[in-house]
Amino acid sequence: MLRYTFCILASFLFCGAAFGQAIVLKDGTRVPDTEFTMDGDKIVRTLKIAGSSATTVLPWQNVAYLDWPEPPELLEAKSLMAQAKADEALAMLKKSLDFFQKFEKIEGNWYQQVFFAYVETLSQAGKFEDTIKLLPLLRTLPLTAAQKMTLRIIQLDIDRQTSTEYTSIMAEAEGILADTDDSAVGASIWIIIADIHAKKKEWEKALMAYLRIPVFYGTQMQRVPDAELKAGQMLVKMKRYEDAQAIFSRIADSYKGSAIADTAAKEKAAINGMKNEPEEEPEAPAQKS
Structure with a gap:
């Protein structure tokens, strides 16, 4: 036996x-x-x-x-993004991409999936020009429905950065939100909405949109560090300096060794010791005589 x-x-x-x-x-x-x-x-x-x-x-x-089972780099890159280590995530994916590209014509390779993840990570990391360069090639690949949605979001984010047609961009973003309950899609769209509010100098609306990421989409950890940093920057714009310092301190502690942690430390140093300023009261309408 x-x-x-x-x-x-x-x-x-x-x-x-x-x-x-x-x-x-x-x-x-x-x-x-x-x-x-x-x-x-x-x-x-x-x-x-x-x-x-x-x-x-x-x-x-x-x-x-x-x-070849699913490359561990796909999951590990997301983990690195959650630690605000975008450059490390991109380097890992690029190495995997270079390997599978050699086997692109061979059955069972992961070239398409890794390439898509690489472009998506470039977009999330704010590598605007690199993302644009690779989009034409990405569009030639046979994509799944989920990948087509992600590609649509990447293009919408590019439009947000290159166009001032905020009304139409916002309408498309809200339309996507209404059609899905996917948390990855939701987190991506709320980042775009928040960025548009920030461009329009609608600081409070931008702040609330950025904060939706860690509050309602916390499972999308790769999106959280950037959203938290930008929320802190909105607080500075609103002259809520003490609140911003608290966020910057937490970011610097949570993501040590990352570019975002360095940025947060610099942002905090620039306002260190400054107190919240009272909100400005709106001007009362002039009375008719």
Whole structure:
């Protein structure tokens, strides 16, 4: 019985290993990711036999498909964005993108998904020009319904930055909100709405829109740091300096080592010690004589 159990366990472990990241050749041979590296466009396989190793170049025409589970970089990039580490997230995705781009014509590659995530992260990180450059290529890919919605939001964010047609942009944003209960979509749209209010110098409306992200869309952690920073900046515009200092302090503590933490520290230093100013009373209408 013990021997039988051991055989089952061994078989299970072997099967688990067999379904890891690997290139599968046309003759059925599996080449796990631990056995090959990329040297430019060459697939270099390294085999260890009897304490020595030998390398060979695998011809592309021998590759049948990739047996590759979802790349961990997709999830790890979101985690880095939640820590306000946009540059690190982009670097990780770019490295993964460069790898899968070499296998773009091979079945089972993740090129499209990683490329889409890379462009979306560029947009979220405020890399405006880089996002615009890659959009034409992104539009040539077959996209899912969810990706088409994300692309629509990316374009709307670009319109928000390049156009002053705020009324039409706001109308489209509110229309998208009315048609979905997806939290990722909602968080993205509220950032755009808040940015438009900020451009129009409607500080309080912008503040409330930014604060909706951590309050109502807290699961979209990659959106929270930027929304919190901008909320603090709106408080400065409203001369609520003490409240802004509190937010900047929390950001600096929560996202240590990030660009947003550095920005928050500088913003706090610029208003350090300043007190909230009373709100200005609206002017009373002139009385008719």
